[in-house]
Amino acid sequence: MRDNVLVSTDWVSRHLNDANVRIAEVDVDTAAYEQGHVPGAVGWNWTTQLCDTVVRDVIPKKKLEELLGASGISNDTMVVLYGDNNNWFAAWAFWQLKVYGHKDVRIMDGGRKKWLAEGRELSAQAPQHAQATYQAKDQDDSLRAYLPEVMEAVKQKSASLVDVRSPAEFTGEILAPPGLPETCQRGGHIPGAKSMPWAKLANDDGTFKSDVEIKALYDGVGVTGDKPIIAYCRIGERSSHSWFALKYLLGYNNVKNYDGSWTEWGNLVRAPVEKP
């Protein structure tokens, strides 16, 4: 299953000039692309290009069509995503492309970190790809959880909620990852959520652990895919990484990313919060 969604750095290096493959870098650190990137890769800025810049929402359909078209991506192009921080925002982009129904999207296992550490070729020049025509599908809400559904799931205990933030965020000891601005009023987690920090799914080189190892981690906290799964973090990007692993590596059918995440729940008046 992972062969359909993950490619290695070696594979990418052999497909740099493949006309059917388009590589895109999406970093947390939006300046990283400018340092040097995989030759031929386009750079997408998650803060301006992969979201609605007015309303808090995923990228609007028309804007996505424009972005992909300008990147030389048509509906039949294989899109290979990679980025820093073990592919956090590459996974975020993957999730959005799947929300809009793109058929063939893959992640370069290990991301930018592995490419750099291996001393592979870099380019400082943004590529010029011929404009393509892209037609996105309507949003697939089976991949996305919204607040009312999460509230109902808490009440009915109808889904496995997975909190993928760090243990200190889960317990409410800190309100945001150390060194980053606090973006919520309360700490803790959604009642009933299981803690499975996203980082446990990754090896030191940024690649995903094996399917067997990942399954054992989730089994250990009782997340087995026997009921719907909703993953969340702070703003939805770390949970995209876990969503990817649950849905595409373990093959669990009903997995949603709650991108409202803790910045939504932890700011709601009278929302129930569990601590620690």
Add this chain to the structure above:
Amino acid sequence: MRAEEYAERKETLDTWPIHIVTYRIGDKYYCTIDNVDPGARFARAEGPTREEVERVALEKAQRYLRQTRRFPTAT
């Protein structure tokens, strides 16, 4: 071009575990600092020498980490 002199290490800064990555591309050095848990980059610097970029990135990291509050976890 390619990343050269790539090195990473873990340290503790003001009780917080951090992950420091430094490398050179061309004639410029880059240093990024992640919080180990969750692994988010929150300080970076670029400059002419390894020592300089690590010093600047560590100063930034310390400044940001000192703004991180810890709360009691008991309800």
